[in-house]
Amino acid sequence: MTTAHTKRAIRQRAQPRVPVETFCTAIGDEPDTHAIAVDLSPRGLRIQRPVSGRMPRTVQLELEIPGIDELLWAVGEVRYDRLVSRTSMPARGLSDLARMCGIRILAAASYHRRLLREYVIDTVRALDDPHGAAPARLAHP
DSSP: OOOHHHHHHHHHSSSOOEEEEEEEEEESSSSOEEEEEEEEETTEEEEEEOSOSOOOSEEEEEEEOTTOSSEEEEEEEEEEEEEEEOTTSOOTTSOSEEEEEEEEEEEEOHHHHHHHHHHHHHHHHHHHOTTOOOOOOOOOO
16 A cells, blocks of 8 residues: 555655565676565666675666566666665564665666656556556556
């Protein structure tokens, strides 16, 4: 359920950002880092991952866009990498800390950029719908 605060925060940004929970892999200098993308925008994403070392400055991303049966591949620049409290996730014997990373997309296929942009725009429209309709799923050409 999306709160009024979340809707207001989405509209205040230069680029819309929508909340998600989807699988993401960041590939850099270290072994692959598996994470959960917690929000998406047409130009980047924020991921939450287990506590470990800092991410390299540039990573290759493999991302599942919700509702689309295709992986998005991109190269991204890590803008920040912070240790945060795991308030939104149950501990289940895990540490109460996680790493939150903001990643700006530097390069991706134009097709994947379009899929991401359309997903974000459709989701923002659905959040603004007073009836709370789910975003329309994108059709592949």
